[in-house]
Amino acid sequence: MFISAKNIFKNYGSTQALSDISFEVNKNELFGFIGPDGAGKTTLFRILTTLLLADKGSATINGWDVVNDFKTIRNNVGYMPGRFSLYQDLSVEENLTFFATIFGTTIEENYDLIRDIYVQIEPFKKRLAGKLSGGMKQKLALSCALIHAPELLVLDEPTTGVDAVSRKEFWEMLRNLRDKGITIIVSTPYMDEASLCDRVALMQNGKIMQIDTPQHIVGEFPRKLYAVRSSNMYSLKDDLLHFPEQHSVHLFGQYLHFTAREREADILGLRHYLEGKNHQNIIIEAIEPGIEDCFIELMTENSASNEN
Amino acid sequence: MKTDEKIITARNLVKKFGHFVANDHLNFDVYRGEVFGFLGANGAGKTTAIRILCGLSEPTSGEIMVAGFDAHTQRDLIKKNIGYMSQKFSLYDDLTVSENIRFYAGIYEISAKEIRSRTDDLLKRLGFEHAKNKLIRDIPLGWKQKLAFSIAIFHRPQIVFLDEPTGGVDPITRRQFWDLIYEAAQGGITVFVTTHYMDEAEYCDRVSIMVEGRIAALDTPDNLKKSFNVANMDEVFRKLARNIE
Numbered sequence: 001m002f003i004s005a006k007n008i009f010k011n012y013g014s015t016q017a018l019s020d021i022s023f024e025v026n027k028n029e030l031f032g033f034i035g036p037d038g039a040g041k042t043t044l045f046r047i048l049t050t051l052l053l054a055d056k057g058s059a060t061i062n063g064w065d066v067v068n069d070f071k072t073i074r075n076n077v078g079y080m081p082g083r084f085s086l087y088q089d090l091s092v093e094e095n096l097t098f099f100a101t102i103f104g105t106t107i108e109e110n111y112d113l114i115r116d117i118y119v120q121i122e123p124f125k126k127r128l129a130g131k132l133s134g135g136m137k138q139k140l141a142l143s144c145a146l147i148h149a150p151e152l153l154v155l156d157e158p159t160t161g162v163d164a165v166s167r168k169e170f171w172e173m174l175r176n177l178r179d180k181g182i183t184i185i186v187s188t189p190y191m192d193e194a195s196l197c198d199r200v201a202l203m204q205n206g207k208i209m210q211i212d213t214p215q216h217i218v219g220e221f222p223r224k225l226y227a228v229r230s231s232n233m234y235s236l237k238d239d240l241l242h243f244p245e246q247h248s249v250h251l252f253g254q255y256l257h258f259t260a261r262e263r264e265a266d267i268l269g270l271r272h273y274l275e276g277k278n279h280q281n282i283i284i285e286a287i288e289p290g291i292e293d294c295f296i297e298l299m300t301e302n303s304a305s306n307e308n
Numbered sequence: 309m310k311t312d313e314k315i316i317t318a319r320n321l322v323k324k325f326g327h328f329v330a331n332d333h334l335n336f337d338v339y340r341g342e343v344f345g346f347l348g349a350n351g352a353g354k355t356t357a358i359r360i361l362c363g364l365s366e367p368t369s370g371e372i373m374v375a376g377f378d379a380h381t382q383r384d385l386i387k388k389n390i391g392y393m394s395q396k397f398s399l400y401d402d403l404t405v406s407e408n409i410r411f412y413a414g415i416y417e418i419s420a421k422e423i424r425s426r427t428d429d430l431l432k433r434l435g436f437e438h439a440k441n442k443l444i445r446d447i448p449l450g451w452k453q454k455l456a457f458s459i460a461i462f463h464r465p466q467i468v469f470l471d472e473p474t475g476g477v478d479p480i481t482r483r484q485f486w487d488l489i490y491e492a493a494q495g496g497i498t499v500f501v502t503t504h505y506m507d508e509a510e511y512c513d514r515v516s517i518m519v520e521g522r523i524a525a526l527d528t529p530d531n532l533k534k535s536f537n538v539a540n541m542d543e544v545f546r547k548l549a550r551n552i553e
Contacts, residue, residue, distance in 0.1 A: 036478035038449045134350045161395070161475060163349040163504055164542060165549040189476040204478065234490075251483055253507035253540060254529070296479050 002027040002152070002183050003048070008057035010043050010206075017043040019206045021057070025185060025199075030178040033187040034194045034291065035203030041187035042082060043206075045156050048185070049079045061152060075103065078145035082156040084137050088130030092121055092140055095129050096147060103148030113180065114143045117173055135166050142173070146182075153177065155186040159193065171196045191292035202295055209298040214291060221289040221297065223247065224264045227255040230279035239277045243270065250296055257293060258284075310513050313340040315467055315498045316361060321370035323356050330356040332521040334370075340466070343489060343499045345509050348518030349549050354502055355471075357518070361500070362469055363387045375466040388416065391460035391468035391497075395475040399456055401445040405436060408444060409459060416463035430458055450481035457488055461497055468492065470501040474508065486511055506542035515541070517548050524548050 003025035010018040018040045025031045033041045046052035048059055050070035059066045064073050086095045096118075100107050111118075121139050124132065129140060138158060145153060155174075159167040171193065178184055178198075186197070194200045194214045201211045210217055230236045233256070240249040240258055245266065247259045258265070267284055274282050316338035323331040330353045338344045348354045359365040361374050363386030372379035375389040392398075399408050406427055413423045431437045434454060439447055447455075453473070461468050470489070474482045486508070493499050501512065509515050509529060516526040525532055525548060529541055536544045 036449070036481075037476035157476075161350075161472065161504065163549070164506055164545055165349055167504075191479060250479075251486070251511070253510040292479050299478065299480055 001025070002029070003059070003061050003185070005044075005048070005059040006057055008044070008047060008054045008059060010040075010047065010052070010055050016206050018047075018054070021206075021208055023201055023208060023211055025183065027183055028178065028181055029183055030174060030196075030198045031183075031185045032194055032197035032200040033185065033203055034189075034191060034200050034295070035187075036189050038205070039203040040206040041203060042156055045079075045154055045185070045187065049077055049154055050074060075148070076150055077152045077154060078148065078150035079154045080141050080145040080156065080158055082160065084141060086129045086137070086141060086144060089128060091126050091128055092132070093125040095140060096144055099144040100147045105148050107147065110147055110149045113149055113177075114146050116176060117146075118143045134162065138162065138170065146177070151183060153182050153184045153186075155184065157187050157189065159188055159190060167193070191290070191295055194291040200291075202291075202298060204295075204299055204302065207302075209302060210294075217291060217294050218289055221294055222263070223259040225287055225289045225293060226258045226265060226267070227252070227283070227285050227287045228258050228270075228274075229255050229281075229283040230274065231281045232279060235277070236274070236279060239274060239279070243273055245269070248297070248300065250293075252292075255283075257287075257289075310342040310493075311340045314338070315340045315342075315375060316500075317371070317373045318361075319371040321357065321360065321372050322368045323353075323360060323365070324368045329521055331360070331367075334523055336516055336523060336526055338467075338498060338500060340498055341493055341496050342513045343493050343501065343511065345512030345515035346500060346502045346518070347509060347515060347545060352518040353521040354518055358469055358471060358500075358502070361386075362390060362392055389466050391463065391465040393456050393460040393468065393470050393473055395472040399444045399452060399459070402443060404441050404443055405431070405447065405455065406440045408455070409462065412459045413462055418463060426462065430462070434458060450477065450484075453477055453481060453485060454488060457485065457492075461492055465497065467498040467500060470499065472502055472504065474503060474505060482508075506540065506545055509541040509545070517545060519548055 001024045006022050008018055008021040021044060035041055043052065047054050048061065048066060050066050050073050061073050066073060090098065096107055117139050121136050124136065132140065159170055174184055174186065197214060199211065199213050202209045228240065237249060237251065237256055240246060240256060245260045247261045250257050271282060271284060314337045318334050318336050321331055321334040334357060346354055360367050360372065360379055363379065363383035367379055374386045377385040379386065403411065409427050410423055431440055436451065444452060457473065474485055477485065489499050503509065512529065514526065514528050515532060516523050518524065532544045533540065536547050538544055538547065
């Protein structure tokens with residue numbers, strides 16, 4: 001095991017940012033923390049990168065303690081914060097040289113590791129970092145986080161605000177780095193990116209709701225899921241919510257995702273009910289849930305148990 | 309609800325920065341009460357176009373009318389007739405909920421009496437009455453998002469521009485936010501929205517997709533899927549963005 005965190009708590013004043021966080025990450029794993037803003041992802045990453053002290057709990061990276069061995073950790077971890085934090089008034093090449101020098105290395109020494117990423121911005125190496133497009137800034141930040149050949153790469157929301165196509169390309173870069181032997185932890189608010197990780201932790205309100213492989217999380221979805229559609233989507237949502245056997249109804253693009261209280265829904269009964277409400281072109285099909293379905297289900301369970 | 313009345317018309321909208329053409333002859337109409345999705349890859353020119361439509365930046369050339377005003381000569385009038393909300397919400401953390409409302413409403417020159425009665429209505433509708441005197445920094449993120457949207461349409465603008473309004477929001481709040489968008493559209497407000505969530509593209513009446521400074525496609529989600537022969541908007545987007553490579 002490469003990272004081990006045990007019972008971490010962190011409060012900011014009266015706000016609980018992290019509550020009893022425990023997890024392990026294996027060497028050479030691409031591990032994702034999936035959750036919305038305010039889930040505690042950044043706080044957790046700052047504790048792991050020795051930039052912030054936890055109130056309670058402990059964590060080690062490759063056996064190094066985040067409090068006692070902070071210097072060793074800093075030399076062996078590459079951290080890409082959520083906000084672009086390179087020097088805007090230095091050029092691309094100057095930024096990279098700066099980070100290489102701080103860690104006592106050179107661009108040439110570790111060029112192999114960054115080549116695939118850096119070649120895409122190398123034509124602009126004389127340009128000031130502040131004048132780069134969003135996508136190029138992201139590639140430069142990743143290159144700078146990698147230039148000292150760290151054992152662990154920590155990426156805080158690297159794809160936030162990035163379009164769907166560029167996000168895919170970025171994840172391909174991460175998988176290549178993982179294949180080169182680097183352990184990676186990455187956070188994201190985009191649920192669809194969970195399937196690109198080896199394992200994920202689903203986070204909400206400072207807590208980890210579930211940790212597993214994306215395949216297992218989806219496989220453990222407690223009910224059969226149905227995609228439902230008709231000619232009038234607006235009234236369909238209302239009618240489904242009033243269906244007596246209803247457990248959940250959520251809009252997913254052009255379909256509504258529906259579960260019944262029983263594991264399986266009485267599809268025939270549902271169809272008759274909707275026909276009785278004058279719906280036309282009704283489609284009801286059983287589908288495989290995605291991570292977003294699981295996340296919503298976990299959120300609902302948690303808020304229900306908090307109220308009890 | 310979508311009507312036949314045009315609220316935005318853009319004819320040959322061009323914006324250049326030096327030799328760089330950020331918006332290259334954009335032509336489109338947006339109808340009153342429509343939910344209009346404005347998509348595109350990073351760097352495609354969306355932000356530049358939105359800044360022009362909001363009256364913040366002057367177009368290089370083209371005939372552009374927004375809410376009945378000229379985007380070259382009547383930019384201040386455009387600003388008064390639109391609302392705007394960005395992903396980085398524009399609420400002040402160290403002001404209370406009601407102070408934030410009063411501040412924005414004051415900028416739009418709404419009378420004190422009117423502000424009071426509309427504030428009560430709004431807080432009641434959102435179920436936030438108990439939070440009236442709470443500092444923004446102390447309320448949950450999902451509430452902030454809903455409040456920011458309500459403040460953006462507090463002065464009853466003809467159009468509201470939403471720039472990635474749901475970025476980083478949890479999946480339940482994200483869906484509730486779209487309920488607010490529909491409600492506003494039903495009330496006759498035109499919604500002009502950008503997003504990186506392709507499922508949200510399905511919720512728009514019509515969607516335009518920008519590629520390298522041009523509008524590469526503009527139609528209803530159903531027609532776009534049909535004409536590209538794909539199952540969802542994610543694939544439409546990927547086909548368009550990949551074709552340029």
